[in-house]
Structure formats: structure tokens, C-alpha cells
Amino acid sequence: MAERLWREDRLEQAAVAMQAAFDAGLPASHQFDLQRMIDAELATRRRCRRVRVSEELELEAAAMQPAWLAAVGVVAGRALRDVTRALDVRWPMPVLLTLVPDSNWVTFVHARYGYYATRSERLKVVLPPASAQLGGCLRVAALHEMAHAGVAVVAQGRAPRWLDEGIAVWVESDGRPSGDIAGAWPLFASADALSGALEGHAMSLDGRDAAVCYAVVGRMVRDEAARGGAISLHDWLRRIGAGEPWRRAYGRAFRRPFWRTEREWRRSLRDAGGR
Ligand SMILES: [Zn+2]
Structure with missing residues (x-):
């Protein structure tokens, strides 16, 4: 239940369902990462605002200076264009780039940059603060995770992991x-x-x-x-x-x-x- 709500990006309800599952006796280890992903994404949603960069890209980031947000939008928009061209993607729904503002929320993420997850209405890319540095690795991290989104769209989630990566x-x-x-x-x-x-x-x-x-x-x-x-x-x-x-x-x-x-x-x- 919590996982279904998370896939729909309904984070408030997912967090409640997760808590209910634990209250009902679900062993904590069973869905630990799911719980932590829901918590991190929900905390981010509460702290952040969402802006539309283009028809195919939305940005969810802490409300900082407009100039910073605009610069991030430019880098992310270019990355998405590059991925679109490299993989010949027709996006069926927008990519949502979520920049988690607090590194303490994502200590569980042991990935190259962040993670990508298909949601029912968005293709969601989540990047921790360390991967979202303007002038640092934001462009590379966005390219990497958006490429996963592109592979998921074109290969319909059937690409073997080595090829996807x-x-x-x-x-x-x-x-x-x-x-x-x-x-x-x-x-x-x-x-x-x-x-x-x-x-x-x-x-x-x-x-x-x-x-x-x-x-x-x-x-x-x-x-x-x-x-x-x-x-x-x-x-x-x-x-x-x-x-x-x-x-x-x-x-x-x-x-x-x-x-x-x-x-x-x-x-x-x-x-x-x-x-
Ligand atoms: Zn990867």
C-alpha cells in the first residue's frame, strides 16, 4: 500500500500507510529503504517549491534565490535535451527533478549520484545535495539519472541492469x-x-x-x-x-x-x- 502510494508520488498518504504497516507489525527491516525514501521525499516536498522549467521538466527545490533556481533550471534543461537526443526519447510525462535540501535525510543513498524512480504521473529523479552542486556535478548527475529515465521509457523498464547503467x-x-x-x-x-x-x-x-x-x-x-x-x-x-x-x-x-x-x-x- 505504502509502495503503491509512493509510486503515485502521493507522499503524505504513503508516509501514513508506512506508519500503519509498522504499527501492524511489519518488520522494520522489510521496507526500510522505502520508508526512508518516503520520509526524505516528503520532507523535501514540505520544504520545497515546484517550478515548471519546460513542458518536459519540473524542478522541486528549496526556495532559494530566483537566480540560483534559474541557473539550476538551465543546467537541468540542457541535460534533459542531451538525454532526449542521445536516446531518441519521446517523453510520455514530465521529468520531475527533486533536489533534496538536507544531506541528513539521504544518508541511506549509496549510489553514484542519486536515484531514479518511475511514478504514475512523473519520471522522478532525486538528487542529494552533494550531487546537485551548480558548477560541480549537477550536470553529470542530472545526465546520469535522466538517462535512466530515458532508458526506462524507450526500453519500457526491460533493459538489463548492466545496459541501463x-x-x-x-x-x-x-x-x-x-x-x-x-x-x-x-x-x-x-x-x-x-x-x-x-x-x-x-x-x-x-x-x-x-x-x-x-x-x-x-x-x-x-x-x-x-x-x-x-x-x-x-x-x-x-x-x-x-x-x-x-x-x-x-x-x-x-x-x-x-x-x-x-x-x-x-x-x-x-x-x-x-x-
Ligand atoms: Zn545509475
């Missing part, structure tokens, strides 16, 4: 992902191993292993974009969105079997050095 890293770096991949072999030697590492809780997403993992998936997407061009990449995502299994969709979009590509990655990772 790889595209976000590729987009955030304007198509030139960097980062050290030494040590990636043999830990991240297959697409499934990468997805497993990113989905599992064994790896802290702001730690060293995660940095290597992000570097690998970013390069994988860069290489595929170089191989087939943007058109093949878009075709691949759209086929996944239409329900084709991602490996078969890759074969059709790039006209080569995925196992061959995976074998080449494996070789290049081995050449880059193991741990």
Missing part, C-alpha cells in the same frame, strides 16, 4: 566514459555478472568495486555505440521495449550475435589486467 555512464560522460578498469577481470567478465553485481547488495555503489564496474559498463556501451552508431543503439532499446529478449534484440539491431561481442569484451578485460 552503462548507458547512464556513457551519457553522463558525453560519450567518453573514463575510469580505471584494472581489476575488472575476472569479476566483471560477463554481462550477467555485471548485472548481478549492480543489482546485488554485496557491492556498495559508491565504493571501489562499483567504480570499476561502472567503468566497464560505460565502455561496453561506448564500444557498441561506436560499432553500430546511435541508430543501432536506439533500435536495440526499442526492440527490448517491444518485448524482445535483450540478447536477441542485440543480434537484430547490430547484426551480430551477442556472444561474439561478449567474448571480445572478455579478451579486452583480460588484457587490461586482473586483480
Whole structure:
């Protein structure tokens, strides 16, 4: 119930439902992150105001100087345009960029920047204060999380995790992902191993292993974009969105079997050095 309300972005009701669930005996560990997300987003909503930047973008931020808000809107608007172009997205609903004003509310977020979540009426991107610095990493963080929103729209939420994350890293770096991949072999030697590492809780997403993992998936997407061009990449995502299994969709979009590509990655990772 609380999760459904949260997905609808009805945060006041979600917080009440969450409390009711705990009162009824739901173990606290069960939905701990959901509760903390609801609390952080609700506290932000109470503190912040919402402004419309464009038809496709809204901003929820603490009421600061209009000049600051306008500057954030410009950076976020450009990031959204870049994502739209890179992934050929037709946005079915606006992106809501929520800037959490207090870092104490989001200590539970161990992510590269923030998080993205599909809501029933908005595509919501939440960034903690550390990721929302003007002149700092706001642009990169917005690109990364908005790219997740774009992948979710085009691939209809069916992209494998490694590809979703790889595209976000590729987009955030304007198509030139960097980062050290030494040590990636043999830990991240297959697409499934990468997805497993990113989905599992064994790896802290702001730690060293995660940095290597992000570097690998970013390069994988860069290489595929170089191989087939943007058109093949878009075709691949759209086929996944239409329900084709991602490996078969890759074969059709790039006209080569995925196992061959995976074998080449494996070789290049081995050449880059193991741990
Ligand atoms: Zn990400």
C-alpha cells in the first residue's frame, strides 16, 4: 500500500500507510529503504517549491534565490535535451527533478549520484545535495539519472541492469566514459555478472568495486555505440521495449550475435589486467 502510494508520488498518504504497516507489525527491516525514501521525499516536498522549467521538466527545490533556481533550471534543461537526443526519447510525462535540501535525510543513498524512480504521473529523479552542486556535478548527475529515465521509457523498464547503467555512464560522460578498469577481470567478465553485481547488495555503489564496474559498463556501451552508431543503439532499446529478449534484440539491431561481442569484451578485460 505504502509502495503503491509512493509510486503515485502521493507522499503524505504513503508516509501514513508506512506508519500503519509498522504499527501492524511489519518488520522494520522489510521496507526500510522505502520508508526512508518516503520520509526524505516528503520532507523535501514540505520544504520545497515546484517550478515548471519546460513542458518536459519540473524542478522541486528549496526556495532559494530566483537566480540560483534559474541557473539550476538551465543546467537541468540542457541535460534533459542531451538525454532526449542521445536516446531518441519521446517523453510520455514530465521529468520531475527533486533536489533534496538536507544531506541528513539521504544518508541511506549509496549510489553514484542519486536515484531514479518511475511514478504514475512523473519520471522522478532525486538528487542529494552533494550531487546537485551548480558548477560541480549537477550536470553529470542530472545526465546520469535522466538517462535512466530515458532508458526506462524507450526500453519500457526491460533493459538489463548492466545496459541501463552503462548507458547512464556513457551519457553522463558525453560519450567518453573514463575510469580505471584494472581489476575488472575476472569479476566483471560477463554481462550477467555485471548485472548481478549492480543489482546485488554485496557491492556498495559508491565504493571501489562499483567504480570499476561502472567503468566497464560505460565502455561496453561506448564500444557498441561506436560499432553500430546511435541508430543501432536506439533500435536495440526499442526492440527490448517491444518485448524482445535483450540478447536477441542485440543480434537484430547490430547484426551480430551477442556472444561474439561478449567474448571480445572478455579478451579486452583480460588484457587490461586482473586483480
Ligand atoms: Zn545509475
